Amino acid sequence: MGLVIKAALGALVVVLIGLLSKTKNYYIAGLIPLFPTFALIAHYIVASERGIDAMRTTIVFSMWSIIPYFIYLATLWYFSGVMRLPVALGGAVVCWG
Structure with a gap:
């Protein structure tokens, strides 16, 4: 493509x-x-x-990425209630990593 x-x-x-x-x-x-x-x-x-093997590896990697993404969303939800938006977004990104 x-x-x-x-x-x-x-x-x-x-x-x-x-x-x-x-x-x-x-x-x-x-x-x-x-x-x-x-x-x-x-x-x-x-x-x-x-190739298919690379795609299958990508799928497994993507499944593991759900955990840090959930942490990002949970911390952003919390931080956005107590901080300004840019700080909340930055803090959530730090928690994601």
């Missing part, structure tokens, strides 16, 4: 997130990165460029 197509797909998702964040169902914007769309694209690209 060409680099331009990959960039266009990424830009389309960013626009979709921006549009959804302005609707009454704004919380759906936070779910967009979790939809299988990104996973499908990533798995297709990895499998077509590096």
Whole structure:
């Protein structure tokens, strides 16, 4: 898949997130990165460029990434109630790592 197509797909998702964040169902914007769309694209690209074994390794790595992502979300939820947004985001990123 060409680099331009990959960039266009990424830009389309960013626009979709921006549009959804302005609707009454704004919380759906936070779910967009979790939809299988990104996973499908990533798995297709990895499998077509590096093979099925590389895709399977990517899948296992992705499964382990759920734990730090949950920690990020939990700490951001807490920090956003007691800190300014930039500090809360930075703190959540630190906890993620």
